[in-house]
Amino acid sequence: MMSDTFSKIDIITSPSKFEELKEALNAIGISGMTVSNVLGCGVQKGHKENYRGLSIDINLLPKLKIEIIVCDVPVDLVVEAAKKVLHTGKMGDGKIFIYDVKNIIRISNGAEGRDSLRYDE
Amino acid sequence: MKKLTKVSLITLLTVLFISIFSIVVFAEGAGDPTGIRAGAVDQITSQIVGSPTQDEIITQIAKNKLAVNYVWVLMTGMLIFFFQCGFAMVETGFCRSKNALHTMAMNFMVFIVGAIGYFLVGFAIQFGGVGGWASLGSGVATLNHEVAIAGWGIFGTKGFALASGGTYDVGVYALFFFQMVFMDTTCTIPTGSMAERVKFSVFVVNSFFVSMIFYPLFGNWMWGGGWLSQMGVKLGLGHGAVDFAGSAVVHSMGGMMALAGAIVIGPRIGKFRKDGTAVAFPGHDIPMAIIGTIILFFCWFAFNAGSTTNATDLRLAVVATNTMIAGAVGGFTSMMYMWVRYGKPDPSMMCNGALAGLVAITAPCAFVNGISSFIIGVISGILVCISVRVVEDKFKIDDPVGAISVHCVNGVWGVIAVGLFADGTYGDGLNGVKDGVIGLFYGGGFSQLIAQLICVAVLIVWGFGLSYGFYKLLDKTMGLRVSAKAEIEGLDIPEMGMLAYPDFALVPESVETSTYVKEGK
Numbered sequence: 001m002m003s004d005t006f007s008k009i010d011i012i013t014s015p016s017k018f019e020e021l022k023e024a025l026n027a028i029g030i031s032g033m034t035v036s037n038v039l040g041c042g043v044q045k046g047h048k049e050n051y052r053g054l055s056i057d058i059n060l061l062p063k064l065k066i067e068i069i070v071c072d073v074p075v076d077l078v079v080e081a082a083k084k085v086l087h088t089g090k091m092g093d094g095k096i097f098i099y100d101v102k103n104i105i106r107i108s109n110g111a112e113g114r115d116s117l118r119y120d121e
Numbered sequence: 122m123k124k125l126t127k128v129s130l131i132t133l134l135t136v137l138f139i140s141i142f143s144i145v146v147f148a149e150g151a152g153d154p155t156g157i158r159a160g161a162v163d164q165i166t167s168q169i170v171g172s173p174t175q176d177e178i179i180t181q182i183a184k185n186k187l188a189v190n191y192v193w194v195l196m197t198g199m200l201i202f203f204f205q206c207g208f209a210m211v212e213t214g215f216c217r218s219k220n221a222l223h224t225m226a227m228n229f230m231v232f233i234v235g236a237i238g239y240f241l242v243g244f245a246i247q248f249g250g251v252g253g254w255a256s257l258g259s260g261v262a263t264l265n266h267e268v269a270i271a272g273w274g275i276f277g278t279k280g281f282a283l284a285s286g287g288t289y290d291v292g293v294y295a296l297f298f299f300q301m302v303f304m305d306t307t308c309t310i311p312t313g314s315m316a317e318r319v320k321f322s323v324f325v326v327n328s329f330f331v332s333m334i335f336y337p338l339f340g341n342w343m344w345g346g347g348w349l350s351q352m353g354v355k356l357g358l359g360h361g362a363v364d365f366a367g368s369a370v371v372h373s374m375g376g377m378m379a380l381a382g383a384i385v386i387g388p389r390i391g392k393f394r395k396d397g398t399a400v401a402f403p404g405h406d407i408p409m410a411i412i413g414t415i416i417l418f419f420c421w422f423a424f425n426a427g428s429t430t431n432a433t434d435l436r437l438a439v440v441a442t443n444t445m446i447a448g449a450v451g452g453f454t455s456m457m458y459m460w461v462r463y464g465k466p467d468p469s470m471m472c473n474g475a476l477a478g479l480v481a482i483t484a485p486c487a488f489v490n491g492i493s494s495f496i497i498g499v500i501s502g503i504l505v506c507i508s509v510r511v512v513e514d515k516f517k518i519d520d521p522v523g524a525i526s527v528h529c530v531n532g533v534w535g536v537i538a539v540g541l542f543a544d545g546t547y548g549d550g551l552n553g554v555k556d557g558v559i560g561l562f563y564g565g566g567f568s569q570l571i572a573q574l575i576c577v578a579v580l581i582v583w584g585f586g587l588s589y590g591f592y593k594l595l596d597k598t599m600g601l602r603v604s605a606k607a608e609i610e611g612l613d614i615p616e617m618g619m620l621a622y623p624d625f626a627l628v629p630e631s632v633e634t635s636t637y638v639k640e641g642k
Contacts, residue, residue, distance in 0.1 A: 049465075050459075050463040050464065050465065050467065051401040051403050051467070051469070052401070052467060052469055052470055052509055052510075052523075053459075053462075053463060053467075053470075053506075053509065053510045054399055054400070054401040054513075055401075056401045056403070
């Protein structure tokens with residue numbers, strides 16, 4: 001049996017395009033993901049606001065973090081799909097991080113590896 | 122399926138038709154849909170039903186007059202109780218979420234403790250010698266012993282536990298009910314300036330102190346027949362110190378206590394940098410604070426108009442309207458001030474501005490006209506915005522909710538405003554002085570203004586001085602502040618044992634938005 005390679009893909013982007021992204025991912029065969037609200041900063045600078053007359057630097061901006069694990073679906077396909085939805089060419093589009101994953105276990109039936117990602121049993 | 126639907130529809134329509142038919146056909150002679158037959162002579166309480174004697178008619182009229190006063194006093198009292206909800210929401214909204222439960226719990230607790238203190242002791246101290254309350258009937262005359270020095274009243278001694286000295290009377294109970302909720306507002310004001318670092322237990326003690334000693338003594342001097350109200354009769358200073366619904370008695374006293382407490386307890390950790398500049402700690406739920414402000418605004422109509430304690434005193438319409446005007450204008454002025462000066466209409470200051478207008482109009486509301494209310498509101502809206510920055514930047518006092526700027530500064534402004542704007546149309550007989558209360562701008566000269574300024578001096582010396590001493594003592598004995606560790610973690614777990622929002626992942630300290638100070642856009 002071919003050795004399974006799993007990859008984790010983190011997409012950090014502005015919350016406004018999430019529904020579109022989800023649909024695009026569903027279209028290429030990805031239905032499972034973990035989504036969290038995060039605060040972040042990077043190249044995109046914050047801005048100043050006033051609270052009761054005191055100036056505040058808003059450096060940390062609200063973002064969405066979408067975590068996906070893939071095995072059968074090629075990583076490049078996911079990256080292309082995400083870029084297609086999220087790209088505007090401006091700062092604030094976000095970033096994609098790709099990691100190796102050692103193993104995946106489904107808790108309900110103990111399936112490991114590629115089987116734990118399959119949903120058509 | 123279709124047949125069943127058809128059958129049901131026909132059945133329904135038939136039943137409907139029969140019902141309508143019966144209502145129309147069998148309706149005659151049963152009820153009185155316009156009320157035109159209600160309220161006939163059989164309603165007059167009389168020995169022989171339908172034939173009242175003249176005395177019985179007179180008694181009924183008197184009872185009705187009294188009854189409408191009782192309804193007025195009790196209903197407005199109930200609405201003023203709801204102030205607690207307003208304050209709780211404003212303060213909690215302005216705090217950080219890690220302290221939300223503590224702040225809200227404090228604001229409810231002050232009521233339940235204050236009720237006990239005021240019932241057992243405070244009410245008697247404040248009103249035990251008031252001698253009577255015309256709009257509530259003759260029974261209030263049992264509150265007839267005032268301890269005085271050379272004829273100047275200091276405190277009362279009838280009515281402890283609403284029983285001592287034969288005071289178990291409907292009028293006394295009604296007066297207590299109404300006055301208690303005013304006292305409770307003073308209890309809750311200092312929780313705002315000391316929030317996010319004060320111990321819960323401190324406010325338990327504080328509420329007993331306020332309800333039993335701090336509030337009732339000054340309250341006696343202003344409203345219970347005591348010396349501040351006697352300055353008119355005894356010294357010719359206007360009508361003595363005048364405060365219709367409590368800019369001095371309630372808000373300034375609470376505000377002075379808030380000021381003293383904030384000074385003694387010190388600023389929150391991280392509030393001021395080493396160079397002395399202030400750091401913003403944004404409130405976690407400003408929408409909650411806005412709801413709280415709306416609730417307070419709503420209940421303020423009761424707070425001010427209810428203070429006529431007399432439903433046949435139609436001046437209450439002017440009082441309620443003046444309240445509305447000053448509050449709205451105060452909020453608008455603050456909103457515009459922030460918009461012009463800082464670029465956006467800061468909603469938290471809009472709230473503080475409305476409350477400032479309401480606090481400022483609370484003393485003069487019965488004695489001024491709508492235009493004066495407008496002007497008073499404009500000034501209070503500006504005062505509160507300036508004060509928030511001055512308190513923080515110049516005096517380095519940390520006031521998380523603006524309690525000092527709203528209640529202390531604008532309470533004093535309200536007291537002074539009486540001496541300036543009172544137009545002489547109302548107040549004949551108040552504190553035993555003939556003719557309406559009249560201020561400087563309406564040809565009344567300085568006498569009322571001087572009485573008001575004396576009141577302000579007492580607020581500073583007694584209100585601030587006593588609370589400062591009280592907090593210093595409390596700090597030495599039980600300590601006002603929680604430990605630094607508890608303060609940074611958030612007071613909800615260390616003080617209350619539970620979180621306000623256990624389901625939400627709280628943002629850890631290290632991720633707080635960074636801030637630095639510079640005034641301006």
